[in-house]
Amino acid sequence: MPTPHYGQPRYRVIADELRQRIKGGVIPPGGLLPTESVLTAEFRASRGTIRQAIAVLRDEHLVVTEHGRGTYVNPHQHESRPGDGRETETRQRQVPADPEIAALFAVEAGTTLVEQQDVTRINGAVEAVVRAYRLRREKQ
Amino acid sequence: MPTPHYGQPRYRVIADELRQRIKGGVIPPGGLLPTESVLTAEFRASRGTIRQAIAVLRDEHLVVTEHGRGTYVNPHQHESRPGDGRETETRQRQVPADPEIAALFAVEAGTTLVEQQDVTRINGAVEAVVRAYRLRREKQ
DNA sequence: AGAAATTTGTCCGTATGTATC
């Protein structure tokens, strides 16, 4: 909300939320964080504040940021036993919305959505496939 | 020259004046109050006094102050249940694997998978749809 | 291969919150 009286600065609250998503696996190792613009919309905070929040996670070595690319969750967070390989492959693409998802977003079926797919493998075998859909960002 | 108002603290006099401007429509609902600096110059009072005056109006819910923005005249005097924030709805179901996912799991297309769908809403509007697919666990 | 759109990097200006002297 516009004016949450603080016991804590906004950027720390946002950082905490993002850290929870990472630790909770909502954003897997190697996965891409939402862009600064998306986070701006989601948290209704200015870009500077979002960047400050991400800087916190970067200081914790929880994420790494690449110019023009985005911010990734550091895959080398906890190395497990050798041989017990857990790896995640991320891909982002644009897809037409199926009727069900279109209804959720309140758009026409076929509307272009952004799909981020994370494939997690354990010892080579696919363990889970996660697909996150979002509206493609218009000018803002 | 304005005679000093003894009998009433300065910040109350200023608060009264500002309240009159708001009630009188000089500053419309949703409108921005003059900045503290401007008010400081106008009333020839210290910033602390000005802030105290604004605090009075804030206590009356007549204005809302936003950090880094300014102080607005409250547009909704009577209703204030924004419902706030983010909520996630989770649903689990079984679905047949589409060819692409089937290939990832190395199973036949149409094989039953467990799909967990999380729908995140922000203020009612769908922000993201996340679908996680896993192989169905067989009983043992 | 080139143009347009995305996304992060950086800087400036303004405003409020808090603390100190």
Add this chain to the structure above:
DNA sequence: AGATACATACGGACAAATTTC
């Protein structure tokens, strides 16, 4: 009361790296 300093926060603008079309 006043002055100053710093942290937090918003908004705009432009540059640089990358991806998409």
